[in-house]
Amino acid sequence: MGIIKKLPAHLEKFPGGGIAVTSLETILLQGQSKSVWYLLFGTACCAIELMCTGASRYDFDRLGMIFRATPRQSDLIIAAGTITKKMAPRLRRLYDQMAEPRYVIAMGGCTIKGGPFYYDSYAVEKGIDHIVPVDIYIPGCPPRPESLLEGCIHLQEKIRQQKLSDWQEK
Amino acid sequence: MTRDELKDYITKQFEGKMTLLDTGRHDPMFEVKPADLLEVSQKLHDDENLQLDFLCNLGAVDTGEIFEAVYSLDSTTLKMRLDFKLILPRDGAEVESVQKIWPGANWFEREMWELYGINILNHDNLKRFLLPDDWDQGHPMRKDWDAPDFIRMPEL
Amino acid sequence: MPELRTEEFQVNMGPHHPATHGVCRMILTMDGEKIVKIEPVIGYLHRALEKICENRTYAQCIPVTDRFEYVTAMSCNQVFAMAAERLAGIEVPERAEYLRVIMLELNRIASHLIFYGVTAMDLGALTPFLYGLREREAIIDLFEMTCGQRLTYNYIRVGGVAKDIPKEFIPKCHEAIDVITEKMSDYEGLLNENPIWLVRTKGIGVMPAKLGIDYGVSGPVLRASGVDYDIRRDDPYSIYDKFDWKPAVHQNGDCFDRYLIRLDEIKQSIKIIKQALEGLPEGDIKAKVSPNFKPPAGEVYARVENSRGELGIYIQSDGGKKPLRVKMRGGSYCQLQALPYFGTNCFIADLVAIFATLDIILPEVDR
Numbered sequence: 001m002g003i004i005k006k007l008p009a010h011l012e013k014f015p016g017g018g019i020a021v022t023s024l025e026t027i028l029l030q031g032q033s034k035s036v037w038y039l040l041f042g043t044a045c046c047a048i049e050l051m052c053t054g055a056s057r058y059d060f061d062r063l064g065m066i067f068r069a070t071p072r073q074s075d076l077i078i079a080a081g082t083i084t085k086k087m088a089p090r091l092r093r094l095y096d097q098m099a100e101p102r103y104v105i106a107m108g109g110c111t112i113k114g115g116p117f118y119y120d121s122y123a124v125e126k127g128i129d130h131i132v133p134v135d136i137y138i139p140g141c142p143p144r145p146e147s148l149l150e151g152c153i154h155l156q157e158k159i160r161q162q163k164l165s166d167w168q169e170k
Numbered sequence: 171m172t173r174d175e176l177k178d179y180i181t182k183q184f185e186g187k188m189t190l191l192d193t194g195r196h197d198p199m200f201e202v203k204p205a206d207l208l209e210v211s212q213k214l215h216d217d218e219n220l221q222l223d224f225l226c227n228l229g230a231v232d233t234g235e236i237f238e239a240v241y242s243l244d245s246t247t248l249k250m251r252l253d254f255k256l257i258l259p260r261d262g263a264e265v266e267s268v269q270k271i272w273p274g275a276n277w278f279e280r281e282m283w284e285l286y287g288i289n290i291l292n293h294d295n296l297k298r299f300l301l302p303d304d305w306d307q308g309h310p311m312r313k314d315w316d317a318p319d320f321i322r323m324p325e326l
Numbered sequence: 327m328p329e330l331r332t333e334e335f336q337v338n339m340g341p342h343h344p345a346t347h348g349v350c351r352m353i354l355t356m357d358g359e360k361i362v363k364i365e366p367v368i369g370y371l372h373r374a375l376e377k378i379c380e381n382r383t384y385a386q387c388i389p390v391t392d393r394f395e396y397v398t399a400m401s402c403n404q405v406f407a408m409a410a411e412r413l414a415g416i417e418v419p420e421r422a423e424y425l426r427v428i429m430l431e432l433n434r435i436a437s438h439l440i441f442y443g444v445t446a447m448d449l450g451a452l453t454p455f456l457y458g459l460r461e462r463e464a465i466i467d468l469f470e471m472t473c474g475q476r477l478t479y480n481y482i483r484v485g486g487v488a489k490d491i492p493k494e495f496i497p498k499c500h501e502a503i504d505v506i507t508e509k510m511s512d513y514e515g516l517l518n519e520n521p522i523w524l525v526r527t528k529g530i531g532v533m534p535a536k537l538g539i540d541y542g543v544s545g546p547v548l549r550a551s552g553v554d555y556d557i558r559r560d561d562p563y564s565i566y567d568k569f570d571w572k573p574a575v576h577q578n579g580d581c582f583d584r585y586l587i588r589l590d591e592i593k594q595s596i597k598i599i600k601q602a603l604e605g606l607p608e609g610d611i612k613a614k615v616s617p618n619f620k621p622p623a624g625e626v627y628a629r630v631e632n633s634r635g636e637l638g639i640y641i642q643s644d645g646g647k648k649p650l651r652v653k654m655r656g657g658s659y660c661q662l663q664a665l666p667y668f669g670t671n672c673f674i675a676d677l678v679a680i681f682a683t684l685d686i687i688l689p690e691v692d693r
Binding site for chain 1: 341342344348349369370371372373374377378380381382389390393396397440443444455456459460462463466476477478688689
C-alpha cells in the first residue's frame, strides 16, 4: 500500500477491505503521470541512448512510458539529437499534431543550446526552445540512460503538480 | 603493383596527362588538367593493369586562392589505390561530371555544387541537397563565407 | 468491358518515420502497391562537421569525429588519428595498436548487435531487440571502464590511445565475448529458420555486385553480394595483418544474406579479439605528440573498414595547426545512393526490410 500512503487520500478501513477517499484531480493526474507515452523522435546520437533506455537493462516501461510511432497517440516528444534548420519545421509540425496535454523533453546538449555544434556550424538550430516549448532539459552529450530516467521522473512530478482548472482554460 | 611501381606505370602510360605531385603522404597523388578529366578517367577505369572501378571519395577543397577537386580511386580486383586532383580557378569553376564512368560520383558532385558553388557540366540532377530548401545564403563551405548567425569559435 | 488502367501516385516516407533509423525522407512513386521510383531526400541531419573540423586543431577534431558515426565511434577516431599520423609521420607504439584493434572490434560487435535488434524490430519482432541490446551493454561497460563514456568515446588519439586499460578489463572482456559466443546460438535460433523472417527477407532487394561497385557500396553489403573485399585485409592498417581471420562472404545479395553476414562478422571479430588479448604486449600507449602539433603541408586519404563499409577521411594540411580541409566519407552515403537502383519493384514493407538490412544511419550520410 506504499502508493496509497503517498497520495493525499483518506483511508477508511473496515473488516474485509478498505475504502480510499480522494479527489478526482489526484486520481486523474496520478493516472496521467504514470502513462506518458512518448513519440519515437530520435535524430542523432541521443537516439541510441534512448533505445538503450527502452531496452532490457534500464527498462523504460516501468515508468509507464511506451513508445508510439505517431504523434496522434503520444503525450511527450523526447527530442533526442541535433535539430538542424532543415528539420526544425518538421519538429514544430509533429508537435502541432499532438493532442493536449503535451510535453517536450530536450535531451542532450544539441537540443538545449546547439551543444558541440554551437560554434562554426551553419546548419544547426541553436536550441529547440525557439521552436517548441520545453518542459525538461537533460544535459549531456549524450546523457546517460539514468539521466533520462531522472528527467522523466521530474516530468511526472511536474504533471502531478498541475491543476484540473489548467485543463479547462485550454 | 606496389606504390612505386604504380607511380612509374602511371607516369609512363599517361605521359603529360597526369603529373606526380609530392604532396601525397601515403598513396600517390597526381594532377590532371580539367580538360583531360574524362579521357584520363575512362582510361584509369578501363586499363587492364589498373581497373580502378571504385570511386572511394570525391571532394572539393578551398585553399583560399584556388579550388581543388580531389578524386580517390580504388580497384576492387587488383587492390590498389591512387588519388588525383584538378586545380580549378576560384571564379567560375567548372568541372565535367564523371558519373558516366563511376555512377557513384553523382551525389559527391551534387555536394560540391551546393556547398562550394563549383558548376558541374552534364550532371543530371543538380538540385538542393544537404541545405534547407529555402537556403539563400550562398555556398557555406567556402573559406570567405559568412552569415549573421554564424559564430566562430574564439581562439584560446 | 473497358480496360483497367492504373495511375501512378506519390507517397512520402519520412523524414520522421520509425523505420528510417533517423531522419531520411524518401519520395516513393507507386504503381498500385509496387514502388517504381525512389527519390531519397537527405540533409535533415546536416550538421556541418566538415566546416567545424576546419576551425579546430587536430586534437580537437577527434571529439567531432565521434559524432560523425556514433554507432561505431571508435573507428571514426581511428580513421582520423590514422590520417593525422600519416600526415605528420608519427609512429604508434605497439601496445596502442593492439588496444585499438580490441576496441575497434568490440565496437563492431556492438554495432552489429544494434543492427540485429533494430532490423528485427522494423520487421515486427521485438524480442531480438531486447536480446541484442542486452549483450551490447556488456561491451558498453567495457568502454565505460576504459574511457568513461558510453557512446562518444574520444579514446583513440593521434599517436596512440588516451588511457591504458584498467586491470579488470581483460577478465571482463573474456567474460563478455564468452557470453556473446554463447548467445550467438540464441540469435540464430530466433531468426535463421523463422518462417516469417524468411518470407520477409529471402530474395528481397537483391543487389547485383556490379551495381554495388559502380555506386561505391562497400563493407558487409558488398560482401553479401559475393565481392570478397575487406579493407582490413586488402589495404591493411594498424596490425590487422598479424591476426588469423578471414572476411565473411555470401553470394545472394538479398536481405537474408545481408543479415547472415553480420552474424558471421561477429564471430570473426571475436576471433580477432581473442588473439589480440593473447598477444597484448607491455609498453607505451602513446607516442609523444604536442596537442598543437603542426603536420607538414600535404594531403592524405585514410580509410578503415567499419561495420557499414568504407569509412574514409581526406585531410589536407597547409602546415598550420588546423587542417585546411577535412572530407568525410561514410559507407551509408553510397548505400543510400545505390538504393533507388535495386530497391524498386517491391512493396513498401519490403523497402523497410531493404533499408534496415543496408544498415544506413543518417549522420554518416548527412554529416
